[in-house]
Amino acid sequence: MQPFLFVNPLSGSYAGESINQVIRQLKEGGVSPTLFSVSTPAEIHACCRRINTSEQQPLVIVAGGDGTINAVVNGLHPASATLAILPMGTSNVLAAELGISSLEDGIQKIVRGKTASLAVGLLQLKQGSHRFVLMAGIGMDAAVVRDVWPLGKRLLKQGAYALSALATVFRWDQSLIQVVTRDQQIACHSVIVCNASRYGGDFLIAPEADLFSPRLTMVCIRSNQRRRYLRLALQLFRGKSTVSSELLRIPVEGVEINGIKPVQIDGDFAGYTPARITTLPDFCQIIV
Numbered sequence: 001m002q003p004f005l006f007v008n009p010l011s012g013s014y015a016g017e018s019i020n021q022v023i024r025q026l027k028e029g030g031v032s033p034t035l036f037s038v039s040t041p042a043e044i045h046a047c048c049r050r051i052n053t054s055e056q057q058p059l060v061i062v063a064g065g066d067g068t069i070n071a072v073v074n075g076l077h078p079a080s081a082t083l084a085i086l087p088m089g090t091s092n093v094l095a096a097e098l099g100i101s102s103l104e105d106g107i108q109k110i111v112r113g114k115t116a117s118l119a120v121g122l123l124q125l126k127q128g129s130h131r132f133v134l135m136a137g138i139g140m141d142a143a144v145v146r147d148v149w150p151l152g153k154r155l156l157k158q159g160a161y162a163l164s165a166l167a168t169v170f171r172w173d174q175s176l177i178q179v180v181t182r183d184q185q186i187a188c189h190s191v192i193v194c195n196a197s198r199y200g201g202d203f204l205i206a207p208e209a210d211l212f213s214p215r216l217t218m219v220c221i222r223s224n225q226r227r228r229y230l231r232l233a234l235q236l237f238r239g240k241s242t243v244s245s246e247l248l249r250i251p252v253e254g255v256e257i258n259g260i261k262p263v264q265i266d267g268d269f270a271g272y273t274p275a276r277i278t279t280l281p282d283f284c285q286i287i288v
Contacts, residue, residue: 001055001057001058001059001082002034002055002058002059003026003031003032003033003034003058003059003060003061004033004034004035004036004047004051004058004059004060004061005022005023005026005033005034005035005036005061005063006036006038006044006047006060006061006062006063006064006068006072007019007035007036007037007038007063007064007088008037008038008039008063008064008065008068008088009037009039010039011063011064011065011068011088011089011090012065012088012089012090012091012157018088018103019063021103022063022086022103022107023035025104025107026061026107026110026111029107029108029110029111030111031059031061031110031111033059033061038068041071041074044068044071044072044075045071045074045075047075048072048075048076049075051076051081052075052076052077052080055080056080057080057081057082058080058081058082059081059082059084059110060072060076060081060082060083060084061084061085061086061110062083062084062085062086063086063088063103064086064088064089065087065088065089065090065091065092065267066089066091066092066093066094066133066134066266066267067089067266067267067268068089069083069085069094069133069266070131070132070133070265070266070267070268073120073131073132073133073283073284074130074131076284078280078283078284079282079283079284080284081284081285082115082284082285082286082287083118083284083285083286083287084106084109084110084286084287085098085100085106085286085287086100086103086106086107086110087100087102087103087106088103090157090158091158091200091201091267093134093196093198093199093200093201093267094133094134094196096198096201096202097134097196097197097198097211098211098286098287098288099288109287109288110287113287114287114288115285115286115287115288116212116285116286116288117212117281117282117284117285117286118133118211118212118282118283118284118285118286119195119211119212119213119214119279119280119281119282119283120132120133120195120279120280120283121133121135121136121193121195121216121265121277121278121279121280122277122278122279122280123136123263123265123270123275123276123277124275124276124277124278125263125270125271125272125273125274125275126271126274127271127272128271130265130270131265131280131283132195132265132266133195133196133211133266134194134195134196134198134199134265134266134267135192135193135194135195135196135199135265135266136192136193136263136264136265136270136275136277137190137191137192137193137263137264137265138177138190138191138192138193138257138261138262138263138273138275139173139177139188139189139190139191139221139261139262140168140189140190140221140229141190141192141200141264142261142262142263142264142269142270143168143173143262144161144164144165144168145161145164145262145264145267145268145269146262146264146269147164147167147168148160148161148163148164149163149164158201161200169226169229172226173261174189174224175189175224175259175260175261176188176189176224176259177189177191177257177258177259177260177261177273178257178258178259179191179218179220179255179256179257179258180255180256180257180258181218181250181252181254181255181256182252182253182254184250186220186222186248187222188220188221188222189221189222189223189224190220190221190261191218191219191220191221191255191257192205192206192218192219193216193217193218193219193252193255193277194206194209194216194217194218194219195209195211195216195279196209196211197209197210203236203241204239204241204242205219205236205241205242205247206219206249207242208249208251211286214253214279214281215251215252215253215279216251216252216253216255216277216279217249217250217251217252218249218250218251218252218255219247219248219249220247220248220249220250221246221247221248222248223246228246229246231246232244232246232247253278253279254276254277254278254279255276255277256274256275256276256277257273257274257275257276257277258273258274259273259274260272260273260274261273263275
């Protein structure tokens with residue numbers, strides 16, 4: 001496999017010397033990648049098009065955060081590449097899901113070469129479709145992501161999201177959406193459709209979710225009261241969200257969401273509902 005290395009200099013923990021060390025260690029392990037330095041989805045997609053047209057089974061290494069990984073996943077052809085992750089973002093949720101504890105650990109896994117088949121989610125909006133690796137959030141968390149200050153995200157990291165959340169609380173939207181599965185219809189204030197068990201860092205909200213399964217876990221917040229969200233936030237920080245009465249978890253293979261709410265995927269704003277969410281099993285191989 002021809003290896004390629006995507007590096008985002010705007011990622012949360014980017015450092016030029018770290019990248020030089022990564023390349024040296026990869027070469028010592030027999031992996032000599034072509035380097036792509038990218039900072040926007042448009043740049044990432046352009047590089048992916050080059051890979052799609054020139055290579056049948058590339059090894060695509062992403063040194064960045066979950067947003068950079070998402071852009072790469074949306075740029076690659078399905079069932080073609082092997083994906084590898086090196087954590088250099090703000091929260092690195094996918095790396096945590098894969099048990100990658102550091103850059104060195106990620107490099108060792110790449111050299112070892114063990115893979116598994118990755119399933120991803122597919123979000124379909126009127127404005128277009130988007131793939132996601134971790135989750136699609138509809139409602140409260142998407143409003144926070146939509147309104148976060150881009151420069152503040154780089155300077156304050158998670159603190160920028162806290163400030164945006166505070167502003168969202170003051171501009172509280174009480175409207176509900178209708179979530180329709182094959183078996184039921186539920187009125188919710190917010191919904192998180194999870195392909196992974198973690199959310200926003202190390203918060204465990206869907207322990208049954210599995211990156212390698214074609215099923216998703218829908219996590220519904222039915223109440224539109226601010227005090228209930230505050231209670232849920234406290235449970236998240238105390239590690240008790242998995243037993244929270246504020247959350248309703250439902251395994252799904254697909255879901256339709258009716259109403260108008262903002263949507264985010266893998267930490268980036270994507271648009272507004274109505275939406276349909278399904279899965280793409282066996283999207284690619286991923287280094288584990």
